[in-house]
Amino acid sequence: MSLREFLVLLLVCTLWGLHFIVMKVTVSNTAPPLFYAAIRMTIVMVLLAPFLRIHRGQMKYVLGAALGFGALNYAFMFPALQFVTASAAAVMIELYVPFSILLSILFLGERIGARRVFGIAIAFAGAVIIATAKPDETAGPQFLFGIGLMVCGAFSEAMGAFFVKKVSGVKPIELLAWCAVAGTAVLWPLTLALETNQMHAFAPQNRINFALALLYSSLLVSIVAHGSYYWLLQRLPLSVVAGTGLMTTLVAVTASALILREPMSLPFIIGGVMTLAGVTLILLRSKSKPAVIIETEKTT
Secondary structure: OOOOHHHHHHHHHHHHHHHHHHHHHHHHHOOOOHHHHHHHHHHHHHHHHHHOOOOOHHHHHHHHHHHHHHHHHHHHHHHHHOOHHHHHHHHHHHHHHHHHHHHHHHHHHOOOOOOHHHHHHHHHHHHHHHOOOOOOOOOOOOHHHHHHHHHHHHHHHHHHHHOOOOOOOHHHHHHEEEEEEHHHHHHHHHHHHHHHHHHHHHHOOOOHHHHHHHHHHHHHHHHHHHHHHHHOOOOOOHHHHHOOHHHHHHHHHHHHHHHHOOOOHHHHHHHHHHHHHHHHHHHOOOOOOOOOOOOOOOOO
C-alpha cells in the first residue's frame, strides 16, 4: 500500500466514522430521522441520475442490493440513533459482516472453517453484552429497542451484500445510483406515514445545521467516501480494503467519546472488543485459501 492509498483509506474511514456523530446529533436535535435519510437519498439520486442504467437480466439483483443498501438499512439505522449512543451504533453495524457470511452459507453454498465460526459466535456474543448492558443517561430508556433496530440495519446491509455478490456487469457508481433511487422511493412514504413535524428541520435555529448535515451525508459520505472506496478496491486486495469497517468503527467510537462525551462503560468496552475481534477473525485471510468476504462497502 502506497502512502497515497493509505491516506485515501484513512480519509474514507474518517468520513464514515464521523458520520455517526453527524447522524446522532442531527436526529437527536434537528430533524426526524427518516426525513433526514429521505432528503439525503433524494440529493444523491439527483446527483447520480446520469449514471442510471437498465441492465437486462440483472435488475432483480440490482434492486435487491439497492433495497438493502439504500433503503432498509437507513430505515432502521437512522431511527435507531435516537435511542442508542453513536458508539454503540458504530459497533453494532459491524454485525453485517457475520450476517453476510451466514447468508453466503445458507444461499450461496459457501463453506467456512472453525476460526470463522468462532468469530461469528464471538461477534454476536459481544453484541448481546452491549444490548443487555444497563444504558446510561446518554442512551435513553429505549436503548434495547434501538439496538434491535441497529441489528436489523446490519442484516439489511448483509442482504444488500448478498445481492451485490450476484450482480454482474454493473459499475459501482451505477449501483450506487440505484441505491439512491430505492432509498428515495422507500424512505419518503415512511417519513410521511410515521413522522410528524418534518418542517422543524427548516426552523431558523435548525436550518444551517440541517443543511450542513445533508451536505456531509450526501457529498462527503455518499460521493467522496464511496467514490474513494471504489478507487481503493481497484488498486488494493479486497482483504485489505475490507478492514475499513473496523477502522471506521474505531474512529466513530473515539469521536463519540471526545466530541459527544459518551461514557465508555465496562460492559460496552467488553462487548465492543468481542464484536470487533469476532469480525477480525472472520476477515482474516487463510493461508490455504482466500477469505470468504462479501464484496461491499460501509453504507453510513
